[in-house]
Every structure is written in structure tokens, then in C-alpha cells.
Amino acid sequence: MIIKMIILEELNYINLDELSITLKAIKIDKLTIFSINNHLDFNINRTLSNKSSEVSYIELNREQFVKCINSMHFNFFDINPHCLYIVRDGNFTDIKNMFNFIDVYPANIGRGGSRSQKSHMLSPLDLRLSSYIMAMFNFNYKLISNLNTFNYISKDRYLSFQDKSSLYPNIRNYPHIRKHYSNKICIYNRL
Numbered sequence: 230m231i232i233k234m235i236i237l238e239e240l241n242y243i244n245l246d247e248l249s250i251t252l253k254a255i256k257i258d259k260l261t262i263f264s265i266n267n268h269l270d271f272n273i274n275r276t277l278s279n280k281s282s283e284v285s286y287i288e289l290n291r292e293q294f295v296k297c298i299n300s301m302h303f304n305f306f307d308i309n310p311h312c313l314y315i316v317r318d319g320n321f322t323d324i325k326n327m328f329n330f331i332d333v334y335p336a337n338i339g340r341g342g343s344r345s346q347k348s349h350m351l352s353p354l355d356l357r358l359s360s361y362i363m364a365m366f367n368f369n370y371k372l373i374s375n376l377n378t379f380n381y382i383s384k385d386r387y388l389s390f391q392d393k394s395s396l397y398p399n400i401r402n403y404p405h406i407r408k409h410y411s412n413k414i415c416i417y418n419r420l
Contacts, residue, residue: 233358236378243365245278251364253281259311261285265294266317
């Protein structure tokens with residue numbers, strides 16, 4: 230399984246009724262949001278909005294979530310295309326551990342896009358995550374961009390290659406290359 234993720238800088242509250250209307254406007258009929266928080270007790274909280282699209286928000290802890298995706302009453306592979314998972318105070322390893330088994334079958338989670346030959350193309354998974362995020366924040370691009378921690382992490386966290394510019398100290402003397410380094414953008418081509 231491949232995942233796409235966004236890490237937000239701070240907590241934000243989303244109005245589910247507004248999200249329901251926004252999703253319908255972009256032709257998404259259904260969304261289930263799992264908010265997974267290990268600090269919750271054993272009560273599972275579910276909120277539903279049917280203003281336009283069906284939006285279900287489910288709060289549960291990690292143990293309950295793992296039981297849920299391995300339950301015979303929960304058909305993960307049918308439901309998953311319409312789900313968004315929010316892992317509070319978590320990281321990629323936490324996600325990988327939660328999805329060790331799905332429907333009691335072993336699963337392996339990988340980060341998508343970085344090594345694929347199609348990484349320059351917008352996948353359906355990328356588009357779906359982007360659409361959900363845009364709808365959740367009422368299409369406020371500036372807010373989403375400011376909340377996205379991708380802007381603040383080092384390149385080694387998301388790039389599959391290493392910067393070798395230190396091996397070629399004169400590379401920074403070329404103006405067309407220097408501008409890319411000053412903006413912390415590295416451009417490469419595949420043949």
C-alpha cells in the first residue's frame with residue numbers, strides 16, 4: 230500500500246456541514262475521516278453530516294482503530310477510497326505500525342512518489358488528498374501552505390537523492406544554477 234501524507238503545523242477545527250457542502254460542489258459524495266488519537270479513552274465518538282455529501286468523523290484511539298480495520302464487519306478495501314486518516318501526535322512509523330495488518334492479512338506501507346517513474350505525474354491518490362485538504366480548509370491556499378510543515382523540514386526527509394554540490398565547489402559560480410540553490414530548489418531530469 231502507498232500513502233500520501235501532509236503534516237500540519239497546528240490544530241484547526243473544521244465545520245463538517247461546510248465540508249459536506251464543499252465536497253458536493255467538487256462532486257465527492259462521501260468521506261469518512263478517522264481521527265486517531267492515542268490520548269482518547271475507550272469511547273468512540275462519531276459525528277455525521279449529511280448537508281450535501283455524507284461526511285462521517287470518527288474519533289478513536291490507535292488500539293480501537295487497529296481492531297476496526299481488522300474486523301470482519303469492516304471491509305477496509307471498499308471503504309478506504311473514501312477515507313482520510315488523521316493521526317494526532319504521530320509520524321510515518323506510527324502509521325506503518327497501525328497498518329501492519331489489514332483484514333488480518335500482513336500489509337506493508339510505503340511512501341508514494343519519490344522513487345516512481347511516474348513521480349512527476351499527479352496520481353489519483355495525490356489528487357484525492359489535495360481535494361480533501363482544499364475542501365477542509367475552504368479552498369484557502371495561503372492557510373494550507375502556511376500550515377504545511379513540508380516548508381520547514383530538511384530535504385533528506387523527502388528526497389531520494391543526496392545533494393552533491395559540495396563535491397563540485399565551482400557549481401555555485403554559474404548564475405543559472407546558483408539561483409536554484411538560493412531558493413532551495415533542486416531540479417533534475419530523467420531520461
